[in-house]
Amino acid sequence: MMRQISILGSTGSIGLSTLDVIRAHPELFKVFALTASKQVELLAQQCIEFSPALAVIGDAQGAARLTALLLITNSRTQVLYGPDALVNAVTDSGCDTVMAAIVGAAGLVPTLAAAKAGKRVLLANKEALVMSGHLFMQAMKSGGGELLPIDSEHNAIFQCLPPQFTKASQAALGVEELWLTASGGPFRDTPLEQLTTITPAQACAHPNWVMGRKISVDSATMMNKGLEVIEAFWLFGLPLEKIKVLIHPQSVVHSMVRYVDGSVIAQLGQPDMRTPIAYGLAWPNRIEAGVAPLNLAQLAALSFSEPDLIHFPCLALAFLAAQAGGIAPTVLNAANEIAVAAFLDEGMPYLQIPKVVEKTLNAIQACPVESIEVILDIDAQARRVASDFIKVI
Ligand code: NAD
Ligand code: MG
Numbered sequence: 001m002m003r004q005i006s007i008l009g010s011t012g013s014i015g016l017s018t019l020d021v022i023r024a025h026p027e028l029f030k031v032f033a034l035t036a037s038k039q040v041e042l043l044a045q046q047c048i049e050f051s052p053a054l055a056v057i058g059d060a061q062g063a064a065r066l067t068a069l070l071l072i073t074n075s076r077t078q079v080l081y082g083p084d085a086l087v088n089a090v091t092d093s094g095c096d097t098v099m100a101a102i103v104g105a106a107g108l109v110p111t112l113a114a115a116k117a118g119k120r121v122l123l124a125n126k127e128a129l130v131m132s133g134h135l136f137m138q139a140m141k142s143g144g145g146e147l148l149p150i151d152s153e154h155n156a157i158f159q160c161l162p163p164q165f166t167k168a169s170q171a172a173l174g175v176e177e178l179w180l181t182a183s184g185g186p187f188r189d190t191p192l193e194q195l196t197t198i199t200p201a202q203a204c205a206h207p208n209w210v211m212g213r214k215i216s217v218d219s220a221t222m223m224n225k226g227l228e229v230i231e232a233f234w235l236f237g238l239p240l241e242k243i244k245v246l247i248h249p250q251s252v253v254h255s256m257v258r259y260v261d262g263s264v265i266a267q268l269g270q271p272d273m274r275t276p277i278a279y280g281l282a283w284p285n286r287i288e289a290g291v292a293p294l295n296l297a298q299l300a301a302l303s304f305s306e307p308d309l310i311h312f313p314c315l316a317l318a319f320l321a322a323q324a325g326g327i328a329p330t331v332l333n334a335a336n337e338i339a340v341a342a343f344l345d346e347g348m349p350y351l352q353i354p355k356v357v358e359k360t361l362n363a364i365q366a367c368p369v370e371s372i373e374v375i376l377d378i379d380a381q382a383r384r385v386a387s388d389f390i391k392v393i
Helices: 013-023 040-050 060-070 083-091 105-116 126-143 152-160 192-197 200-204 213-221 223-236 274-282 313-324 328-346 352-363 372-391
Strands: 003-008 029-035 054-057 078-081 097-100 120-123 147-149 175-182 243-247 253-259 264-268
Touching: 003 013, 003 083, 003 105, 013 029, 013 040, 013 097, 013 274, 029 040, 029 083, 040 054, 040 060, 054 060, 054 083, 060 078, 078 083, 083 105, 097 105, 097 274, 105 120, 105 126, 105 328, 105 372, 120 126, 120 274, 126 223, 126 328, 126 372, 147 152, 147 223, 147 274, 152 175, 152 223, 152 253, 152 264, 152 274, 175 223, 200 213, 200 328, 213 223, 213 313, 213 328, 213 352, 223 243, 223 313, 223 328, 313 328, 313 352, 328 352, 328 372, 352 372
Parallel strands: 003 029, 003 097, 029 054, 054 078, 097 120, 120 147, 175 243
Antiparallel strands: 175 253, 253 264
16 A cells, blocks of 8 residues: 655654655655745755645745745645644645654644544654643544654654553553663763853764754753653553663663563664654554664673763653643643753753753643643743743843
8 A cells, every 4th residue: 555644844854764764665655745844945855856745834935935946846736834734734635644743842733633633643743742642642542543653762662562552451461661761862971060061062962863953952951751751651551650761872772661571672773763764654564764784793882771860850850740740741841842942042051941941840830631722821821931931041
């Protein structure tokens, strides 16, 4: 069967890797829609190469420019813009598979729409699940589609669990714990006092992975691993105390499952997102992903240790928000997005990131999470509060 793919965020790091895998398998995959926020020229190039039915860009100005760029070379692609068009791109009956790779909360509404529409959802956009875990999982269930984790750790765990695994069958299948691995980022061994002068370029220079700027900073603070604990909680349904984090600087073991009989099953591979992307695209089959084979004999050693929560206060805050539940993960995520943007674009000191997140978590009153409107409202409120804290730093 030829899969028809819509990519939310096709110009980003995950989007480019997804197109790389698709490019190598024209007999299996066809691009239905491509979307981007601002990168008009790159989106135009992608449209010329993949000839999708639909391209979506952030605003009217971008759409006019994209239309002009496609005028001579590509008459097949319809150009639309704005948030509603993102929803069209993933709910259209012409698409059966959605790569959710917009960064941050902006991806929530279209990713949720894909879930409700019963598509196969390849989930890279962890923030969407962190913000709205319960509602998102419900939407997947009611839509009846397949949810395949693309985040490398969750993809690894998915591969290490038995195919018949469900939340209800966990005990019968002997699943005891999930171990998420983390590289520890570029500042794993840097003393805290030396982090006062960290620049965005230093924070984005991840030792093992090449990623977008926001997730690179999240990896440096280890907020990324905190978001991933919450992501694993919703995806696999194990209690939080059974989801563990292990520092593993080599990023070769992507995560593990510990079973009741003493077995630990791990997934290993190069730190290259094309492996989980190819897995999600072709599941339950496997296809060539363009990734070099792993040479274990060449690796000097694999090491593991417990994370230090004093060194990584963002990870501690994420654990607290996960335990609190309710709106806390939504607030955590929103405050973190605002704080990371202020660090990247406005020169806010790196060490203020956990402080802004902590103050925002303490400032927002808990309330029941009944609908997506409540989530979006809390998200907006947390952004305002975090921005106000940043103004007085
Ligand atoms: P990126 O910054 O490289 O790309 C983001 C994409 O989203 C771009 O195409 C951009 O145009 C689009 N976008 C941004 N803001 C938007 C908005 N307001 N509306 C519509 N589109 C918007 O990010 P990335 O590294 O590719 O990460 C994407 C997602 O995947 C994130 O949620 C990240 O946590 C997750 N993820 C990434 C990696 C990785 O290796 N890069 C690994 C695991 C998970
Ligand atoms: Mg990850």
